[in-house]
Amino acid sequence: MVREGVGIEIITGVYGQGTAEQNETVNRILGTNAAARFEVYFHWYNLLHELGHGVMWFYAKDRPHPVDEEMLVNQFAAAYWLHYGEAKKLAVLRETVDYAMTQFTRPAAEGVNVAEYARDKWGQDELYNFNNYGWFQMSCVADVLRHPITLPEALDKMGVANAAAQPRKELRYALCAENAVCILQEAVQILSAWGVALPPVRVTFDDDPNRHMCNIDM
Numbered sequence: 001m002v003r004e005g006v007g008i009e010i011i012t013g014v015y016g017q018g019t020a021e022q023n024e025t026v027n028r029i030l031g032t033n034a035a036a037r038f039e040v041y042f043h044w045y046n047l048l049h050e051l052g053h054g055v056m057w058f059y060a061k062d063r064p065h066p067v068d069e070e071m072l073v074n075q076f077a078a079a080y081w082l083h084y085g086e087a088k089k090l091a092v093l094r095e096t097v098d099y100a101m102t103q104f105t106r107p108a109a110e111g112v113n114v115a116e117y118a119r120d121k122w123g124q125d126e127l128y129n130f131n132n133y134g135w136f137q138m139s140c141v142a143d144v145l146r147h148p149i150t151l152p153e154a155l156d157k158m159g160v161a162n163a164a165a166q167p168r169k170e171l172r173y174a175l176c177a178e179n180a181v182c183i184l185q186e187a188v189q190i191l192s193a194w195g196v197a198l199p200p201v202r203v204t205f206d207d208d209p210n211r212h213m214c215n216i217d218m
Contacts, residue, residue, distance in 0.1 A: 007217035008054040008201045010184060012042060013209040014177050025130055026209050029103045030096060037096040038209070039175040044085075045093050045141075046212055047183050048077035052158070053214035054198060055191070059159035067118045071140055072158055078144040079154040084171045084190070097142050104135040114139040130210060155196065164195045177205060 015038040016023055030037040052073030056063060063069060081090060107126070108117035118136045121127035127136070155163040171186070173179050184201045191198060202217075 007199045008051070009204055009215040009217055010047060010050045010201060011204045011206055011211060011213045011215065012047065012180055013206045013211045015039065015209055017207040018209045022209055029100050029134065031099045037092065040089050040092045041096050042212060043177055043180045044089055044173065044175055044183065045077055045081060047180055048080045048187060049073050050212060050214040051184060051187055051201065052076040054216065055158050055160070055196060057216050058198065061159055065119065066122055067115055071115065074140045074144045075149055076154040076158060078148055079151040082148055083151045083168055086170055086172055094145055097138055097145065100138050101142060104131055104138065107132045107135060155194065160196050164193065166193050
């Protein structure tokens, strides 16, 4: 049950507002039309990834290992947008992830998969540089886009039993950082119809384009 006074804060970085080095790295990883790809990935897809951590906070009986939770919230975000998203944005998301994967240097040894690598390195500085953590996250997104599950399946895995499935529909948003607020507020309303009660969500914008996270306000 959601307690009074509790809220969810989604922190999200803004394209082009970081240091010259940060901006250059983002442009290299995203390639052509980096600004548009950034908006689709971070201010559309990843907003639901971060909100998924909020769902886990309130509904998961036992929080899994952080690597497993990252995989679950990626499944959730992909399932949400496959249920509600525009085909055009989904195509850009796939294109963005496919391109980005060519720009990372694989940090895992031959024969070690992404989950094994991340579990072994979790909490160590090695995982958290831009290349290694970016490779981990983009690998997870690439996998869930190749092997999607339904939104009811994702919610069930996150601890929401017997979600009240709602009809598919296409939500259209003009993508920009400012619309992150609208996307998240509408997602909270939509999830409520599924039987997933969440507290109000607030969005905090950060100059660092690589800073994206979920906090629970207590």
